[in-house]
Structures are given as C-alpha cells and as structure tokens.
Amino acid sequence: MIAEILCVGTELLIGDVVNTNATYISKRLSEHGIDVLYHSVCGDNPERLEKCLNHALLRSDIVVTTGGLGPTYDDITAEICARALGIVMCDSDEVEKSLEEYFRRSGRVMTDNNKKQAKIPKGAKIFTNNYGTAPGICIEKNGKIIVMMPGPPREMKPMTDDEVIPYLSKYTNKVLVSSNVNIFGMGESSVETKLHELMLSSINPTVAPYINDGEVRVRVTASAENENKAKELISPVVERIKSELGDVVYGVDCESMEKKLVELLLRNKLTVSTAESCTGGMVSQLITNVPGSSEVFGFGVCTYANQAKMKMLGVKEETLEKYGAVSEQTAMEMARGVKELSGSDISLSLTGIAGPGGGTEQKPVGLVYIGVCAGEKCYAKKLLLAQHGRSDRGFIRTLAAKNALKAAIDEAGEIKQSL
Amino acid sequence: MIAEILCVGTELLIGDVVNTNATYISKRLSEHGIDVLYHSVCGDNPERLEKCLNHALLRSDIVVTTGGLGPTYDDITAEICARALGIVMCDSDEVEKSLEEYFRRSGRVMTDNNKKQAKIPKGAKIFTNNYGTAPGICIEKNGKIIVMMPGPPREMKPMTDDEVIPYLSKYTNKVLVSSNVNIFGMGESSVETKLHELMLSSINPTVAPYINDGEVRVRVTASAENENKAKELISPVVERIKSELGDVVYGVDCESMEKKLVELLLRNKLTVSTAESCTGGMVSQLITNVPGSSEVFGFGVCTYANQAKMKMLGVKEETLEKYGAVSEQTAMEMARGVKELSGSDISLSLTGIAGPGGGTEQKPVGLVYIGVCAGEKCYAKKLLLAQHGRSDRGFIRTLAAKNALKAAIDEAGEIKQSL
Numbered sequence: 038m039i040a041e042i043l044c045v046g047t048e049l050l051i052g053d054v055v056n057t058n059a060t061y062i063s064k065r066l067s068e069h070g071i072d073v074l075y076h077s078v079c080g081d082n083p084e085r086l087e088k089c090l091n092h093a094l095l096r097s098d099i100v101v102t103t104g105g106l107g108p109t110y111d112d113i114t115a116e117i118c119a120r121a122l123g124i125v126m127c128d129s130d131e132v133e134k135s136l137e138e139y140f141r142r143s144g145r146v147m148t149d150n151n152k153k154q155a156k157i158p159k160g161a162k163i164f165t166n167n168y169g170t171a172p173g174i175c176i177e178k179n180g181k182i183i184v185m186m187p188g189p190p191r192e193m194k195p196m197t198d199d200e201v202i203p204y205l206s207k208y209t210n211k212v213l214v215s216s217n218v219n220i221f222g223m224g225e226s227s228v229e230t231k232l233h234e235l236m237l238s239s240i241n242p243t244v245a246p247y248i249n250d251g252e253v254r255v256r257v258t259a260s261a262e263n264e265n266k267a268k269e270l271i272s273p274v275v276e277r278i279k280s281e282l283g284d285v286v287y288g289v290d291c292e293s294m295e296k297k298l299v300e301l302l303l304r305n306k307l308t309v310s311t312a313e314s315c316t317g318g319m320v321s322q323l324i325t326n327v328p329g330s331s332e333v334f335g336f337g338v339c340t341y342a343n344q345a346k347m348k349m350l351g352v353k354e355e356t357l358e359k360y361g362a363v364s365e366q367t368a369m370e371m372a373r374g375v376k377e378l379s380g381s382d383i384s385l386s387l388t389g390i391a392g393p394g395g396g397t398e399q400k401p402v403g404l405v406y407i408g409v410c411a412g413e414k415c416y417a418k419k420l421l422l423a424q425h426g427r428s429d430r431g432f433i434r435t436l437a438a439k440n441a442l443k444a445a446i447d448e449a450g451e452i453k454q455s456l
Numbered sequence: 457m458i459a460e461i462l463c464v465g466t467e468l469l470i471g472d473v474v475n476t477n478a479t480y481i482s483k484r485l486s487e488h489g490i491d492v493l494y495h496s497v498c499g500d501n502p503e504r505l506e507k508c509l510n511h512a513l514l515r516s517d518i519v520v521t522t523g524g525l526g527p528t529y530d531d532i533t534a535e536i537c538a539r540a541l542g543i544v545m546c547d548s549d550e551v552e553k554s555l556e557e558y559f560r561r562s563g564r565v566m567t568d569n570n571k572k573q574a575k576i577p578k579g580a581k582i583f584t585n586n587y588g589t590a591p592g593i594c595i596e597k598n599g600k601i602i603v604m605m606p607g608p609p610r611e612m613k614p615m616t617d618d619e620v621i622p623y624l625s626k627y628t629n630k631v632l633v634s635s636n637v638n639i640f641g642m643g644e645s646s647v648e649t650k651l652h653e654l655m656l657s658s659i660n661p662t663v664a665p666y667i668n669d670g671e672v673r674v675r676v677t678a679s680a681e682n683e684n685k686a687k688e689l690i691s692p693v694v695e696r697i698k699s700e701l702g703d704v705v706y707g708v709d710c711e712s713m714e715k716k717l718v719e720l721l722l723r724n725k726l727t728v729s730t731a732e733s734c735t736g737g738m739v740s741q742l743i744t745n746v747p748g749s750s751e752v753f754g755f756g757v758c759t760y761a762n763q764a765k766m767k768m769l770g771v772k773e774e775t776l777e778k779y780g781a782v783s784e785q786t787a788m789e790m791a792r793g794v795k796e797l798s799g800s801d802i803s804l805s806l807t808g809i810a811g812p813g814g815g816t817e818q819k820p821v822g823l824v825y826i827g828v829c830a831g832e833k834c835y836a837k838k839l840l841l842a843q844h845g846r847s848d849r850g851f852i853r854t855l856a857a858k859n860a861l862k863a864a865i866d867e868a869g870e871i872k873q874s875l
Contacts, residue, residue: 053666060471109645317745341740
C-alpha cells in the first residue's frame with residue numbers, strides 16, 4: 038500500500054504554520070508498515086485541491102488529508118474528496134448528535150455554520166473527534182482510500198493514534214515496533230561514539246539516536262510479523278544500550294522526565310518540593326502536569342525577587358549580599374528553605390541567569406545553580422548551559438529544569454536503595 | 457508568478473524530520489509577492505523525483521527544491537532538474553574552486569565524492585553556500601525557473617535570504633504584508649460569524665481566522681507595491697475588526713499573551729504576583745519566560761496542597777472545609793494572600809480540577825476558579841474548560857493560564873485608565 042499525505046491550508050503555503058501534521062502521520066503510518074511516498078500541500082481553493090487530490094489518487098492507494106473540515110465556507114475537503122470518488126454527500130444523524138453533545142458539554146452555543154460539519158459523504162466511516170467539532174471521515178471505493186482528518190494537531194494526533202491507525206492496520210501484514218532509551222546528561226555525538234559499533238551492526242532492529250530539547254533518545258526499531266516477535270528482537274539491544282551508557286539512561290519508553298519522577302516518587306512514597314528563580318515555575322509546572330502528582334508534590338515557590346527568597350524561603354540577606362542570588366550558597370539555602378516549609382523528602386532549587394541580559398564575566402548567561410536536599414544531605418550543582426555563547430533564554434531554562442528533574446530522579450532512586 | 461516548493465528527502469517521508477524548509481521558503485517568497493500554491497515532498501528516488509518535478513513544472517513557474525545536492529550517490533536533484541529542462545551537466549571551475557576554498561577554511565580534507573558537487577547544469581546561476589559544501593543552483597528555460605538549495609536549514613536559510621530572494625525579486629513588483637489581531641475568549645466560529653460580512657467582502661486585504669491553543673487570531677493580509685502601501689490597506693480593516701469584536705481582542709501582532717502582559721505592566725509601572733494550584737506554576741513560568749519580566753514579577757507560589765494554601769497564603773481552614781479548595785472563596789483568599797505577601801499591584805490565583813481524576817458532579821473536571829486582585833478590588837471568575845467530556849489535562853491547564861493572563865491584561869489596562 039502506497040500512502041500520500043495531502044495537507045490543506047493556505048496558512049501552510051504562506052509559511053505561517055509549520056506542517057507538523059505530515060510528519061506525525063508519516064511517522065505513525067511508517068511504524069505500521071504503510072509506506073508514505075509523497076507529501077503535498079495545497080491551499081483552501083476548490084479547483085487546486087481537486088487537482089491535487091486526483092493526482093494523489095493516481096499514484097497512491099491511501100490518501101490522508103488534514104484540514105478543511107471546519108465549519109466555515111472555505112472548508113471544502115469532505116465535499117471534494119467525495120466527488121473524487123463519485124460519492125454523494127448526505128446529512129449524518131450520528132455526527133449531528135455528537136456535535137450537539139460536544140457543544141452541550143463545553144457549554145458553548147452551536148452556530149448554524151457548525152451544522153455544515155454534519156454533512157458527510159454517504160456511507161463514510163466516521164472517526165470521533167474528542168478535541169474539536171470536525172469529525173474524521175474515511176471513504177473507500179475502487180481500491181482507493183481517503184482518510185480526512187481535522188487540521189489542528191491536538192485534534193489530529195489522538196484521532197490518528199486512537200482511530201485511524203487501528204482502522205488502517207487491516208491493510209498491512211507487518212508491524213514496526215520501536216522502543217526508546219531515554220538519556221539525559223550526555224550529548225548526541227558522545228552517545229553516537231559509544232554506540233557506534235552497535236549502530237553499524239544493527240539491521241533489525243535498527244538503532245538510531247535522536248536529539249530533542251537537550252535530551253537524547255536512542256530509538257530501537259524492529260520489523261516483525263507481530264508485536265511480540267518484534268519486542269523479542271528489541272529487548273536485548275535495549276539492555277546492551279543501557280549497560281553501555283550507564284547512569285545517563287533515566288528510563289526506557291518514558292514519556293517525559295517529570296512522568297518518570299512522579300512514578301518513582303509514588304512507588305517509593307516520597308514527596309518533592311521546589312524553589313525556583315530563573316525557571317520561574319517551570320519545574321513545578323512540569324511535575325504538576327503529570328496526573329496524580331498531587332500525591333507527591335504540594336509546595337512550590339517561585340522566588341524571582343531577592344525579597345521573595347528571603348521572605349518565603351529564609352535565604353539570609355548576608356548570603357545574597359556576599360555570594361549573590363546566583364550562587365551555590367543561595368541555591369542550597371533555597372533548597373533547605375523549601376524543604377523545611379513543605380516537609381518534603383526531596384527538595385529542588387534553581388537560581389541562574391537565563392539571559393539575554395544580566396550576564397557578567399564572572400557570572401555569564403547560562404550559569405545556573407541547582408540545589409538538592411534529599412534526606413539528610415544537601416548539595417548544589419553548578420551548570421553552564423549557554424550554547425556557543427548564544428543566550429537562548431527558553432533553552433537555558435528548559436535545560437536547567439531538566440537537570441533538576443534528573444537530580445530528583447537520581448535521588449529518588451538512591452533513597453529507595455538505601456531503605 | 458506561481459511557485460512550488462519541492463523538498464527531496466526520505467527522512468521527511470518517514471516522519472523523522474519536520475519540513476521546516478518549506479515553511480521558511482514559503483514565508484520569504486510570500487513576503488516578496490511570489491505566490492506559493494503548492495508544497496510537495498518526495499524521497500531520494502530518481503524516478504519519483506523526476507515525476508514530481510515534471511508535475512511541478514506543469515503547474516508552476518518557479519520550482520524551489522531543497523535536498524539531494526550532497527556528495528553521495530543518492531543526491532540526484534541537480535541532474536534530474538537539468539534533464540527536466542533539457543540542459544546538459546558540465547564541470548564548473550567556479551564551484552570546484554569554492555569547494556576547495558571551503559575545505560581549506562574548515563581544515564577538512566576534500567574527498568573524491570565532494571568533487572561530484574562541482575558538476576552542475578550548463579549555464580546555471582550559482583548561489584554561494586557559506587555553511588556547507590553544496591552550492592545553490594538556478595536554471596531557467598522556456599519561462600520555467602528551477603532553484604535548487606541544500607537541505608540542511610542552516611545552509612538553506614542564509615542562502616534563501618542572501619542570494620535567492622534578491623535574485624528572484626526581478627520577477628515580482630509587489631509585496632505581501634500581514635497583520636494579526638490577537639483574540640482570547642471567543643471561539644473561532646463566533647469570530648467568523650461576527651466577521652462574516654467583512655471576510656466575504658475583503659479581497660485586498662484578505663481576512664482569515666486561525667485557531668491555536670485556545671486562542672483565535674485573525675490575519676489581515678494585503679498585497680501592494682511596497683510595505684507602506686500595504687500597511688495603509690491593512691490598518692482600517694484591523695481597526696474595524698477591533699471594534700466589531702471588542703474586549704476579546706487583546707492585541708495586534710502580539711507574540712504571546714504573556715509578552716503583552718509584561719509590556720503593559722512595564723509601561724504602566726505595575727507588578728503582578730501569582731498563586732497557582734491546578735496550573736502548578738504555568739502562569740509564573742510563562743510570565744518569567746519574557747525577558748525583562750523581573751521588573752514586574754517577583755513572587756509566585758505553587759500551592760498544590762491545602763497545607764500550602766494555608767501556610768503560604770493564609771487561606772483559612774474553614775474556607776477550605778466549607779467551600780472546598782476549588783471554590784470562589786478559596787480563589788479569592790489565595791489572590792489576596794499572594795498580593796499581601798508580595799505587595800504587588802495585581803495578583804492572580806488559580807484553583808481547579810485539571811483531571812483526568814478528581815471530578816465530581818458538582819465540581820467536574822475542567823472547573824477552574826480564577827481569583828484577581830487589582831488595586832482595591834478583588835473578584836473571582838468561574839470557568840468550565842473541559843472539552844467534550846474528555847479530560848485533557850494539559851489543555852485545561854493552558855486555557856486556565858490564558859484566562860488568568862487575559863484578566864491581568866484587562867486589569868493592567870484598566871488601572872492605567874483610572875490613573
């Protein structure tokens with residue numbers, strides 16, 4: 038089966054929006070053994086969309102579209118796809134009911150143009166949209182399949198995973214299964230150097246490193262006739278990677294460091310608290326984004342001002358005067374302060390210079406101290422996080438937050454071992 | 457002139473790499489009045505590339521390709537493009553010299569396969585690559601233009617800006633300028649209903665709404681012979697949109713709500729503080745991500761536990777017992793507490809049920825109270841943020857945070873007016 042992704046939207050053509058939809062769908066289809074050979078994009082224009090679609094149907098068996106399913110007059114995808122396969126449009130009670138339900142639950146008023154979305158190709162398979170009003174639609178005729186999904190990624194992604202991939206799986210007889218080894222604290226080239234031999238010698242499964250937001254993950258992908266057989270191929274390779282890389286591996290198939298941390302804390306019945314300056318609440322925000330985190334996290338402070346550090350955490354004025362807010366000493370007093378305030382088992386503090394302003398020769402942009410208290414011990418780590426002298430505020434903050442999370446993961450593991 | 461971007465690379469089709477090249481080139485061409493009507497992507501496969509290219513040349517005047525210009529055997533773009541226009545390949549002394557120079561400068565050894573890159577279509581215009589080995593190439597014949605650029609964004613971007621755009625500017629005599637009206641607190645279909653007449657009647661500038669992460673922006677795009685004339689066309693339409701939509705418009709061409717808030721606070725010499733429960737530090741994190749925010753923000757607390765609400769903010773135990781942590785009363789006590797603690801002009805609090813667990817019939821997932829204190833007044837807002845009964849924790853938190861930022865923007869504006 039040859040597949041093609043056809044994304045509809047003028048915003049893509051004027052460069053206002055990056056086409057992450059094509060990437061996401063391609064990845065998911067490839068993983069399930071469906072080869073994507075083409076991407077195409079056209080604007081919200083009926084004639085051009087029709088031409089693009091007909092061209093796609095000539096060279097591909099499956100055409101997956103995104104966009105143009107909304108309630109407005111320029112949302113034309115469903116009608117044009119139906120016409121391309123010679124299918125008429127009709128009103129769908131199923132879709133209309135689910136639209137009414139959607140509006141009722143979100144407490145909004147359904148406008149007349151929303152009703153347009155209940156008009157779908159006759160006999161189409163409907164994919165539920167739990168995050169918006171436009172349903173997904175699949176039509177098939179003469180060996181050609183068109184899958185239509187809404188354009189917003191937060192609607193399209195769950196629909197792809199929960200509905201479209203399971204539905205299309207009947208057209209393929211192999212599965213691709215991947216496992217990801219999660220790494221923090223070692224750069225991509227070092228990871229690659231350490232795993233060079235393994236990467237070269239691995240054909241099935243394949244081994245490839247990826248970098249994202251300061252983390253490296255090594256993806257191990259096996260192709261087999263079923264999931265279990267693929268997993269049997271993957272497992273020994275994952276174990277070898279873990280033993281080659283050591284401590285920098287913080288997990289396998291972890292969604293995120295914060296999720297890993299919350300899981301560890303829950304399992305070991307531990308709590309954590311945070312005192313943040315340069316990250317401004319990023320660490321607490323990440324932790325509390327994990328469902329169930331209220332069991333392990335209760336107190337966080339964002340002490341951006343020195344006054345706040347003194348008032349809320351009991352950081353001493355002398356410490357701030359003598360060593361400055363960005364110092365090992367302040368970081369440790371912040372961590373001790375929030376541990377005492379909260380009574381948590383582990384506490385984290387972060388103070389640093391995220392830039393772009395505020396750097397000096399002694400304390401450059403990217404200098405961050407992390408304070409960690411765990412049980413009886415308390416220490417600070419000095420980090421230099423600026424990239425090639427460039428002060429990228431968002432990235433420095435993200436790296437700082439991830440370093441703190443990694444420290445907490447390590448401590449949570451260690452406390453468990455010492456029990 | 458109609459343009460098409462054709463990106464070559466299997467890594468795009470398996471979803472390993474996001475196609476930011478198409479976005480970048482589209483944006484730059486659009487800004488310079490060249491309409492991009494199509495994107496397409498194909499893999500490193502000669503037959504399919506040839507077909508895609510020929511199809512592109514049928515419907516477009518300018519085809520801009522990226523990728524496939526490297527030194528390896530699967531780098532086939534130059535040869536196939538030359539063949540498509542009936543141009544022969546020949547060795548270029550100019551390119552060979554610049555390759556030698558590049559390798560000399562970077563202290564690397566030139567391999568034999570690099571010499572392949574000196575073979576280019578006869579009579580081609582060469583674009584210098586200061587960041588890699590593959591030169592850019594432009595060939596023209598019978599009114600068709602093919603521009604080839606290397607795939608890596610750090611090579612392609614400067615080449616686009618410094619060489620390709622100036623070279624192509626001879627084919628256009630208009631510019632496209634856009635302005636975005638930023639809206640929060642009204643859904644896309646309601647915005648469209650309110651602006652329906654205007655959207656239908658607008659040809660230059662065009663008016664189109666976009667939705668992203670709970671915000672709507674209306675883009676107004678004008679085409680004119682120069683930037684000033686385009687802006688003259690845009691300005692009255694933006695004013696009309698602002699007056700039609702009223703209070704939900706929080707700005708024009710704003711990068712983000714938090715940036716708008718920090719700008720307003722700086723301009724009016726005001727400060728803000730935050731007390732967050734369900735958002736866990738998201739609001740403070742957003743505010744402190746804006747450079748210069750330390751002037752307007754010093755104190756934030758993340759009181760996830762009831763103990764924390766009492767201890768840090770002085771929320772009364774009776775209030776929590778009688779009304780619960782997620783209540784108007786608690787939200788107001790939280791906002792008052794952090795205002796007193798910090799001495800800020802405005803304070804924000806958030807308490808709610810982000811889900812997926814924790815909801816009840818009386819207090820469902822998505823119920824969030826926002827407390828706002830500004831000057832002497834203090835009030836709470838009740839929000840119902842769940843989408844379609846499915847509890848999307850991340851989105852509920854994002855909407856809650858944005859509602860709080862919007863309230864602060866409104867208050868910062870109002871305090872200014874009352875001064």
